[in-house]
Amino acid sequence: MSTTEPDSTLSASAFTCVRCGLTVSALDPDGGPRDHCPSCLSSRHVVDQTDGGASPCGGRMAPISIAVPRGGxxxxxxxxxxxxxxxxxxxxxxxxxxxxxxxxxxxxxxPPFPLDLFGEV
Ligand SMILES: [Zn+2]
Ligand SMILES: [Zn+2]
Structure with missing residues (x-):
């Protein structure tokens, strides 16, 4: 075991997933910023969505849905x-x-309604 620089450089460019514990690079393969775990897709509540500043919450953000805006x-x-x-x-x-x-x-x-309705149209 060497004792070179512990986590100071790691923490700036990576984070640990709050759900599965995976060490995640803060950059995605295309060089963009990454805010969730690529394995379990969980995130951490660190940004206040109302004003864009830092959030004191720190809770686990669970992936609940996919949205597809016009861009696709x-x-x-x-x-x-x-x-x-x-x-x-x-x-x-x-x-x-x-x-x-x-x-x-x-x-x-x-679905909240029977899908076999579509078989009749
Ligand atoms: Zn994860
Ligand atoms: Zn929260």
């Missing part, structure tokens, strides 16, 4: 498990595709 790129919608504030973040190319698809199809897997 997927947005991941998070909701804080502590204070219920919601946020949107861009999906990275290395985000877990299986988890993304599971979130995207969730409403279709459990």
């Amino acid at each position: 790129a997927w947005l991941l919608v998070h909701r804080c498990t502590l204070c219920d504030e919601m946020s949107e973040s861009t999906v990275s190319t290395d985000d877990n595709h299986l988890v993304l698809m599971r979130i995207a199809v969730r409403p279709l897997a459990d």
Whole structure:
């Protein structure tokens, strides 16, 4: 074990996922900023969505939905498990595709009305 520089450089460019503990680079493969874990897609409530400043909350942001604005790129919608504030973040190319698809199809897997109606139109 060497005793060179501990976490000071790591913390600036990486964070630890609050859900699965993965060490996540703060930059995505395209060099953009990353705010959620590419494995479980969880995030942390550190930005106040109302004024854009730092949030004192620090709660876990759970991925709850996919939004698709006009541009076509997927947005991941998070909701804080502590204070219920919601946020949107861009999906990275290395985000877990299986988890993304599971979130995207969730409403279709459990619709509030019978889907066999569509067989009759
Ligand atoms: Zn994670
Ligand atoms: Zn919160």
